[in-house]
Amino acid sequence: MSMKELKTVKKYLVANLKKRFIVPTTALFTSPILIAHNGAKLCFCVNFHKLNAISKYDQYLFLLIDELMDQLNEAKYFTKLNICQEFHRIHMSEESEDLTSL
Template sequence: MQTGSHPPIRCSPFQVRGKTAQDLEREVRDMLALGVIQPSASPWASPMVLVPEKDGSVRFCVDYRKLNAITVSDAYPMPRPDELLDKLGGARYLTTMGLTKGY
């Protein structure tokens, strides 16, 4: 991610109370235990938010709006999926390989 010479953005966390604070603490504990996140001493900071799902669960998100506003766009955008599929249309075999851990 390229931010040019922009100084680090450090946003204060959103204030949360009650059940939302408990949900947030639980999510952070769970992700630490799974190794999905780790403690950081970075000068960059964006606030966390919990987004309620239709099924009653919560989705952990990070508000990157201020970071996105200063990020330099990539000169080589990802190809369109329909164009990629057109290129694969004549292939005899198509395989995929998952390179992520099963969290």
């Protein structure tokens, strides 16, 4: 990795450890990290391809937009979420935490 890429990794780790979005681990399994080049900006990414290949997914039916709008028609209150911030607040079971180590 270049010095610029190493600085990107360190910046990501320090910031997210401080926010407790990530925590130190002693997991035996880890996923590789990638540095994506987005124009002049470097982005920290985790490659979860192997984990995704063995994951079991819950299946949910998506409502048709008309059905969804009918349900929302009588609503009085709506919540607006910033998905970028909420992504790091998704809770998972303790036994799954080691699988997401980086």
